[in-house]
Amino acid sequence: MEIIIDTPYVTLSYDKEIKLLEMAWKASNFTSEQYRDAFLKAVEYGKNNTVDNYLSDIREQKIVSPVDRKWFEEEAIPKAMETGLKRAGIILGGNPFKRYYFNNIMSKTGRFKLPFKAFKDKQSAVDWFKSFN
Numbered sequence: 623m624e625i626i627i628d629t630p631y632v633t634l635s636y637d638k639e640i641k642l643l644e645m646a647w648k649a650s651n652f653t654s655e656q657y658r659d660a661f662l663k664a665v666e667y668g669k670n671n672t673v674d675n676y677l678s679d680i681r682e683q684k685i686v687s688p689v690d691r692k693w694f695e696e697e698a699i700p701k702a703m704e705t706g707l708k709r710a711g712i713i714l715g716g717n718p719f720k721r722y723y724f725n726n727i728m729s730k731t732g733r734f735k736l737p738f739k740a741f742k743d744k745q746s747a748v749d750w751f752k753s754f755n
Contacts, residue, residue, distance in 0.1 A: 647683035668705035
C-alpha cells in the first residue's frame with residue numbers, strides 16, 4: 623500500500639494489486655478547501671496511475687457541507703471518471719446520517735452509470751472490487 627497523502631483529516635493510499643485508491647477520513651475537522659484538495663489530489667493521481675477502483679471510508683468523517691457535497695457530485699466524480707475510474711465504494715458503518723449522505727449522492731450520481739456501492743467494512747469492499755478481476 624502506497625501512502626499518497628496523510629494529513630490530520632484524511633489519508634489517501636493506493637493498492638497497486640487491485641488498482642484501488644482509498645480515501646480514509648479521520649475524526650478531525652477540515653475546511654472546504656481541504657475537502658476539495660483531497661479529491662483533487664486523488665484525481666491527479668488517477669491521471670498518472672491506473673485507478674479502476676475508488677473507496678472512501680467515511681465512518682469517522684465530520685459533516686460535509688451541502689455546497690461541498692454538490693461540488694463532489696458535479697465536479698469530482700466526472701473528473702475521476704475521465705481518468706478511467708470504473709467502480710466506487712463507500713464504507714459507512716451503521717450511522718444513519720452517513721446512510722442519508724450516501725443515498726443523497728446516489729440519487730444525484732446515478733446518471734454517471736458508475737457502479738457505486740455501500741459497505742460496512744473494508745474487506746467487503748475489497749472482495750467486491752476483486753470480483754471484477
